[in-house]
Amino acid sequence: MxxxxxxxxxxxxxxxxxxxxxxxxxxxxxxxxxxxxxxxxxxxxxxxxxxxxxxxxxxxxxNKVVVEAIKRQADELCYIAPSFAVEPRGRLAKLLVDIAGADHFQRVFFTLGGSDSNENAIEIARFYTGRPKILSCYRSYHGSTLGSAFASGDWRRFAYETGGAAPSFVHFLNPSVYEDGFDRTEEDEARCTRQYLRQLEEQIRYEGPETIAAVLMESIVGANGVLIPPKGYMEGVAKLCHDNGILLICDEVMAGFARSGKMFTWQNFDLVPDLITFAKGVTGATVPLGGVIASKEISAFFEEHPLPCGLTYSGHPLACAAGVAATQYYLDNxxxxxxxxxxxxxxxxxxxxxxxxxxxxxxxxxxxxxxxxxxxxxxxxxxxxxxxxxxxxxxxxxxxxxxxxxxxxxxxxxxxxxxxxxxxxxxxxxxxxxxxxxxxxxxxxxxx
Ligand code: PLP
Structure with a gap:
């Protein structure tokens, strides 16, 4: 040609x-x-x-190391269905669990990108808790499949809502320190944190905590302007979740894979989420791949109940080979x-x-x-x-x-x-x- x-x-x-x-x-x-x-x-x-x-x-x-790994895997085995055990899939799942913390996390569901990682995390959270509502931030983006778009807060969700607002997706306003008129002083950050946590606490009370499956948040809001939260805010949200039996899903699609100087950005805060969604950096964008890392409790639940999620290309060997090579590259270098x-x-x-x-x-x-x-x-x-x-x-x-x-x-x-x-x-x-x-x-x- x-x-x-x-x-x-x-x-x-x-x-x-x-x-x-x-x-x-x-x-x-x-x-x-x-x-x-x-x-x-x-x-x-x-x-x-x-x-x-x-x-x-x-x-x-x-990146030569990642490209070589993709070539090697292509020569060996391009595709095998998700129900089969294949080396790069298992290797990558273990690697990611170890990075997230094997004392708290256990299993990974693989997807093809960020939107479907959030889509599936929402499904897992609802099925696990038996609760319908997903709370997420106005200042956020979680993807462009129906569920992830409804969970997104910025105007990109409007086109999806022309078919009617989705039931059980509820938004709350998260802080944008500068735009909200605060300064980055200790007192102002503390005031900002208090104000936003008080609002969220009220919102949870009025929604009914027993109806809320999860709070879905970017660990640091990315596409809407790298909104570094005021001190104590993320920990406060995690505590509200914990106190109300609500799962915390940290969206690491953009923030993850060393972007903030930690492999996962939530690791900058004093909290541990229940589900972590990832994509993008896991392969350095060489091949599409995403996924959901589940806590031990949630993983154990799905030993008793069939997982209500599935994708033809879940854990695609080529993508997982790229994922192993890229993830190892972050660590080795x-x-x-x-x-x-x-x-x-x-x-x-x-x-x-x-x-x-x-x-x-x-x-x-x-x-x-x-x-x-x-x-x-x-x-x-x-x-x-x-x-x-x-x-x-x-x-x-x-x-x-x-x-x-x-x-x-x-x-x-x-x-x-x-x-x-x-x-x-x-x-x-x-x-x-x-x-x-x-x-x-x-x-x-x-x-x-
Ligand atoms: N979540 C976050 C935080 C994102 O930034 C994005 C995309 O930019 C997504 C989810 C959606 O990911 P994808 O475009 O891979 O479906």
Whole structure:
């Protein structure tokens, strides 16, 4: 087969592919190759991937160890149904249980991505507790299958709700410290935590705790702007769950796999969830894979009751082989240590941008999981793009970054900085300089 030109690739995409979350027919960059933190278009233009695509290419592009593992598995056995025992499936399940903590977790249900990991976690929680309701945050995203979309809080759920709001999905407001008018001082964080926990406690009381199967939360909200919770908030939510016999499901789809400097982001908090959902980083996005890690109690329950979940490709051998290789890569190369070290570069740099740039309201960073909230006015905290309003400012800023070879994404007024976790200090500093320049340009263009 002859290779297509960049123009032909772009044309096919524009004409035939339904592009997610977008109007159709818009031009897309035709990508010829990718390596490490970079990808290239057919004209040889290089882009630094400062979002790890959709915060999933955690190990950079074309990690050789993972690619080799996929090739080996493809030669050996591409597919065997989920009911058979196969080496990479069992190996990966054990590896993930060990990372989560074998004293508390026992079994893994494999899915194909993040949405269906949440979908199945919801089903497991309902079946296990015999309760219907799922509580989740407005400031969240959990996926785009029906259940995971109904559980999502941001406006991406609206299209799903045109068929009628789903029964037994209840949202509560989770804190966004800066947007809610709080500062990152000890007193303000404590006040913020108290306020939001009191509201949640009331909401649980009014919903009826005996009707609530689970609280589903991103361990740190990702796509809605890396919302690092105020101190004590996550522990408070876990306690409310525990006191009311409600399961806690931590969504680690974006936050997991060393992104925050721990293999799972909930490990930064003093809590242990009952179910963990994961995807993206488990294979470094080389092959689609997701899943649900279940506590010992829930795992034991399903020794007595058949699991009411199943997928043809659950534990697909190719995906699990990639999962074993990638997960082992994080551990063998101390990616968490590297991330913590580079947090020491990224966090102060972004905080300094927030001091110096008129358009940066707040910088948030844990590990290599970071976002800036952009504003037009720092004094009033007026956002660059208020919630669910279309204005051209943020797209213009992203386009300017892209023009300068810095690729990232963000929602509303947030600009995410989530590079591949294998980025070097020099590469990071080089890209921070580009971001700095574009912020200076945005200060002049948009700020009062
Ligand atoms: N959960 C979170 C926290 C996510 O960020 C995403 C996707 O970005 C999902 C779930 C859905 O995952 P997927 O797109 O793999 O279905």
């Amino acid at each position: 002859t290779r297509l030109t960049g123009e032909e690739v772009a044309h096919l995409h524009e004409q035939y592919v339904l592009q997610p979350w977008a109007k159709q027919g818009a031009p897309a960059i035709p990508v010829e190759r990718a390596e490490g933190i970079y990808f290239w278009d057919y004209d040889g233009n290089r882009y630094a991937d400062m979002s790890s695509q959709m915060v999933c290419s955690n190990l950079g592009h074309q 101390d990616i968490c240590g590297h991330v913590k070290q580079l947090e020491g570069v990224l966090k102060p740099a972004l905080e300094e941008f927030a001091q110096r740039h008129a358009c940066v309201g707040e910088a948030r960073c844990i590990g290599l999981f970071a976002a800036l909230t952009l504003v037009v006015d720092k004094n009033t905290r007026e956002l660059m793009a208020p919630y669910h309003t279309a204005n051209g400012r943020m797209p213009t800023i992203f386009a300017e970054l892209k023009r300068r070879g810095f690729y990232t994404f963000g929602r509303e007024s947030n600009l995410n900085v989530c590079p591949p976790l294998i980025i070097t200090e020099d590469e990071l500093r080089e890209q921070l300089a580009v971001l700095d320049d574009v912020l200076t340009w945005a200060d002049r263009k948009f700020c009062n």
